[in-house]
Amino acid sequence: MTFEITEKFLENLVGFIYENNDSEIKKLFEEVHFADIAEVLDEVNFEEAIYIIKLLDSEKTSEIITELDEDTREKILENLSAKEIAEEVGEMDSDDAADIIGELSIERQKHVINALNDNELAADIKELLSYEEDTAGALMAKELVKVYETWTVAGCMRRIRGQAKEVTRVHSIYVVDKEDKLVGRLSLKDLIIAKSDQKIADISKAKVDAVNVNENVEEVAKIMAKYDLEAIPVVNNNSVLLGRITIDDIVDVLKEEADKDYQMAAGLSQDVDSDDSIFELTRARLPWLFLGLIGGVGAFIIMEGFQDVFSTYATLFFFTPLIAAMAGNVGVQSSAIIVQGLANDDVKGSINSRLLKEMLLAALNGIILAAFLFLFVWIYESRVDLALAISISLVVVVIIAGLIGTFVPLFLNKRGIDPAIATGPFITTSNDIFGILIYFMIAKVILGI
Template identity: 40%
Template sequence: MSENAAPVVPPDSPTLVDDHLVEAVVDLVEAGHRGHVLNLVADLRPADLAALLQHLPADLARVVFRWLPEEVTSRALPELESAERVDLLDGLSTPELVALIDPLASDDQADVLADVDVTQAEDVLVQLEDAVDIEALLSYGEDTAGGLMATEVVAVPLTATVAEATEAVRSNADAVDPVFAVYAVDEENKLAGVIPLKRLLLSPADTPVHEVCEGDAVSVEPDLDQEEVARIMERYDLVALPVVSAGGRLLGRITIDDVMNVIREEAEEDLQRAVGITGEEELSSSIFAVSRGRLVWLLLGLCGAYVSGLVIVGFEEALTIAPVLALFIPIVMAMAGNAGIQSSAIAVQGLASGDLWRSDLARRIGKELGVALLNGVVLAVALAGIVVLSGFGDDTARLALTAAIALMIVIVLSTLVGATVPLALNRIGIDPALAMGPFITVSNDILGLTVFFLVATLLYL
């Protein structure tokens, strides 16, 4: 199969790598059949080869990695997770690392080099063809536009013609892959415009570049956060985004494949934080690392549950007088937590997508209040109906009224807490995703129980 030929994927399988292939490779490696392994993985694309290496036992993955030709493993390196890459590169000599890293694009070179031992990385860097560019990329934060960009671009002066720009694309085809556009720069290398590839191909050869380029090109500076980069590319439907210095000089570009990785990583991070997990969890992560990332929020949940218990103990006299009130404790806690999570999820989603602006806050909170009142009324009536149908003797009507009013107040307050806490955290520079999950659940449990028992004390006892 040629390098550019599309692999044939079975209709019921999303990838060429599955458990059967992993098991086959494990058996062959353990038996020492290098040739069979090479034949088995020969047609895998870099991403599929990376997936295979990540699902093999660590010791066997290192064996396969060293068996494969350098040009094959080199293309797979950028597709690997950082932890697996560190493990596979460990023990390689400086010449071996140079041979693996040098063929890669500048952004991938910087990513791989960041996973190499610092001392050895310095020895590798000086031997790379684009050492100056790579060193500049390594100076940018990992989660910034500079950390995402590649320095390889097709750039031509404004004084060039379409024919010269086309020749520039042809001569840079190997280094800049894929080519989405040509960037026009002035005599100081400042970005002056962008020429989409389609427009370039359809324009007469002798047309000056300044007549066909788009002068209002969207660009970003290298210190911009990667989440904002993703929002910009999504908002303007861009497949490539130029990166410029504060003075407007063209530094490089960010392509859509890099942004897709950012979107996936940010979504995973927000989901983990929403359920009380801090830090990255990967297949190769140690038990202690995973435990450390989860234990903080579990301890917070334990403390919150204890405080909830103290609230119940504080109203022990009320429970002694009316034990039936204990029936509503799980109801109040569940409804408070669910209402808070619903509203916080919408707030976090709006903040993450950039759709929720400061000017929208009053309208957003007003809308949440309206939703809370409507849901509170419906749920209160439903709970009152259940109490009446269940029958609690002479106190049924009063108990139903107490439960309904308490539940309605709890729903309203929990919804408002869920909607406002993410906004407050975002305002002070804390990831609003932390507001979801354990944080909202614990706080609303305490709030819900306190409100319920206060209302019950006033109206029922």
């Protein structure tokens, strides 16, 4: 049955906290998943959350802390001593422990690592923190099961029991040579059905997908998605096995990337959420709003330069929003498809072939839309030349907008810039300006003004 946070549950919880009824609080959370407890802590006030964290055992709270909202977790960690944080991270896998400690100041990081009782975990955390952010090294966990190719199956079974205790889920057993270089992998099934005197080298599979420790996490996600991997080993430049990345870590990466792309497409220049301060929200939104303001000023200057057109054909003015809107919409549609394709690694071939395809697609859409617009203007204004000027302008504007929407994200991607930026106000504003300029230039030529 799915756990649900009800008002009655929260009332009982808060009542028990103020009564210092620790046994009842523990009963409330006895069968509750740590992810649900994390949601509860986000619902109660800060003092109550601290009370619960300090009450429950570290084995449970270590899992809860990793699931907390980032702001809530930051406040809680600020109010825990280095020894208390060390007790929490001591129950975590090395990758989660490194993530939590990495959120602390450099000074507190040293104190927490020094307070750890497990020297091996402390060394692993130091290693993971040394890798650059958004690399496989920073994302991997050190816990894994590895065996040497020279071992027998019987010897291997004895040794991996001790290793497996430290690993939450055993996806694969990695085979290394005497220099700890990754040479293969071994499934549990192969190990179980093998004869006890067989060598590991004889039953292991030589083909094993691995990623370099400096590989970007987005590339790691693409590899794991492409080959349907639940885990992938991480090696250094000499093929020495360093750790592994599991699918749950990749899901977090994909979610963060999707959130970032969504915010960039909406015109937010940094990662924010609704609970951030007004100053932080303003700082994230203002740059793109300012770009929109510049675009509006640019449109005004263009329109002012065509006052003679307005004075002769005032109707053209009333179709300006339509032309600008169509340019923006087509540009965003084109760029969104390309950005999605780039994210999924589906965009193949040359830029020229993509531009040609988009031009033909935009031309077809533009002609269909322009035909309806031509009939409307002709019937409404009884002017064939005016209807022709507006409808031809629409076709050209749609084609140009489609080309811009396709070219810009491809160009940004080639330059190493996140192409998601192209789906937001950047494309909309640029296409608005180009659309209005093209519209009046074509109208002026056709109408002979």
